[in-house]
Amino acid sequence: MASKRNTQAKTPLEFNDLGLGDIKDNAAGIPAVLASVKYVSNEVGFLDGMSLMLKANQTKGFDCPSCAWPDPHPDERSSIAEYCENGAKAIGDEATKKRVDTTFFKKYSVQELSAQSDYWLNKQGRLTSPMFLAKNSQHYEPITWEKAFKHIAKHLNALQSPHEALFYTSGRASNEAAFAYQLFVRQFGTNNMPDCSNMCHESSGVALNETVGIGKGSVTLEDFYEAEVVLVIGQNPGTNHPRMMSALQKCKENGGVIVSINPLPETGLKKFTNPQEVFQVLKGGTSLAEHFLQVKINGDVALLKGIMYLLWQKEQKQGGVFDRPFIEKHTSGYEVFVEDLGKTNLAECEQESGIALAQMQTIANLLSNKTKIIACWAMGLTQHKNAVNNIREVVNLLLLKGSIGHKGAGLCPVRGHSNVQGDRTMGINEKPSEEFLNSLKAYFNFEPPREHGYDTVAAIQAMEAGKAKVFIALGGNFLSATPDTEFTANALQKCALTVQISTKLNRSHLITGEEALILPCLGRTERDMQQSGEQFVSVENSMGIVHSSRGVLEPASDDLMSETAIVCSMAKATLGTKSQVSWQSMMNNYDFIRNQIEACIPGFENYNHRVREDGGFYLPNGARVKNFKTKEGRAVFTINPLPRVRVAEGHFLMMTIRTHDQFNTTVYGLDDRYRGIYNERRVVLMNPDDMAAKGLKAKSMVDLTSHFEGEERYAPSFLVVPFSIPRGCVATYFPEANVLVPIRHQAERSHTPVSKSIEVSIKASKYSPL
16 A cells, blocks of 8 residues: 655755856866865865865775766875865765754654755755654654664565565665675575666666677776777766866867767866866866767767768778778677668758768768777766667777777766766676676575566566565665656555665655655765774776775764665674574675675675775776677677657657756755756756747746657646757756656666656746746
8 A cells, every 4th residue: 555644756846036147168167166165165164174075086085975987096186186066065965064863853744844845855964863754654753773674674574575675776885885785685585676777877788788798888097098089978077077077188188089969068068177287277278079069869879870871981982991900800790780881861860860961071080080089978878768779879880990999999988876887796786697696606605586676667667566565775866866756656655664775865765665764874974983993895986996985084973874784784684594694794894795795706806905905906898908798709780770759749859967066866056057057946948949939938937748658747837948959859957857757668678767858748837936
């Protein structure tokens, strides 16, 4: 039976006097420094905040809990500012001195809290004590850790099947916590481990495993410094991965050319002022992208196919454009691929991509005599129905040029969360490999479940259908991160128990099962003391480097536990004598867990020694050295049909994006500074000609309705913002627009929610509060 607490799943309608200004033409610099200092000072205090920031991304400090962009070599790191504005906000947000304690939950009911915005919820501060929400209760109440673990164990052990439990993971969890978590779940008897990768780079993993034999990028940070061309596709580094801009700066200063391919112009690819360099500040920064191709939403395959066709024509005429020796020695499927490529209709590529043939020709000419080419991408490619094909087409381009497996070249899926790649390496995967399961069996002497589990979308559907009754989340804000907000909320409310392991309050604590637990954990910035002494954890960045992270602050509360300790305690309480694993030893000393990882996962030889070295160590990566571990033993060319995106007359194709004042679902503020949008999040970015055709003006209030296979979803009261975006395309912020994303609208084969290709209609609202 669904919970009857009458809590609000959707973000409430609040309007804060929308301000519109000029789009910025220069990212970072002094404005970013001032924004960082202001935010950290407001949360932590100026002196404490600046002292804390000196430890961010340093060899003996803590890894930034924000994005997964790699750190420079230890010898090249700034000793005072090895972080970006986004990282500073994430650190200040975690280290805040505000507290959500037991009196807070006594004051506010879950119904009252659900009426607040995600921004307000996050601003209340750090969680301090484990809390329990009883059946039919409106208020969380304190609970001891021992009783909380016993309660979880009671629910799990009462299930008719282990497959009735779901164990979600956020990309924040450390390697040690993630490995212990997957071991607990598999000893419990299921592979139901949906994770945040299912909603972002799952499409990349599927495509890259098929084509180059590893679901990770092939480049190193140093490759950017040597690249002749960097293609940045469907990505906004200025907001989402700001430290990437310093790598692009070095590329540009070394003679490289940067090409931006995106429906929106992004400030971070126009110009970048590196605040660590005085000369940069004085001269006003470095111009980055020399070419901007403003592709339609989901027009990337058409664009790439058009460019490759032009390269093929040039190869036919003069030769030397394709890397024939590389193709012959290291790839398969080339002949079939070029036969299909030869049938390309350039006029159709123009129509579907929105990019003129002359621009395609310019890029083809640029690439024709280059081999040091890097292709980067993010959610702009991975959240479409044809997302896997999008990435496979990127791979095709680089294979033609022989641009994988040598310096200055390769594939770079840019990850969003600080250890999302490491969690997958540790076995957080609903479809684990037989090799990994056999390693667990041999080392831990148990039979792991072989049946594949639920991914994120399937997990939501299982809860809604009554097939899953217990939901446990290791970090994250599941409700606000997932599609189809009302459907997901209803699914969660059908659970008997929901458990959230968290640092701060979010909407997932308010939309719960019949019973709910909040288990507050240490943050990345905090010291982790266990029985054997102070511990450190390890993480893996976007480029496959594993390194340590050591918290420096005293915990926000004496009643916090580390994620690793919480996981081990849940396992100990639930499995009891059925498990031969020494969970207490794992909790007491994380070296014990790292020894287990070393025994089970290739590439972690001598783990405890190497992770203590400055800078950490690289994991093996076959694609990086032309050792393609595909079924064919070679990199694989693929044929990817041209997507023909069609919407009804008068409708638009909508993509969700995030603002400069948020990281994933965490909202730090109400501004999107680079885009010139202030003090408001409930906006829709539209082409001015589309606005005129609809009779709309700046700040007009409209209602949005999504359309999918006869279903409609409704989101009222968005304010129109005129913006440079292709006609027929619009953009909105998430999580506000997640309610419009249909649960069944998924990428083929990766099952990633299609948050970047939503058909919507737009109508003027009947009222306006402005």
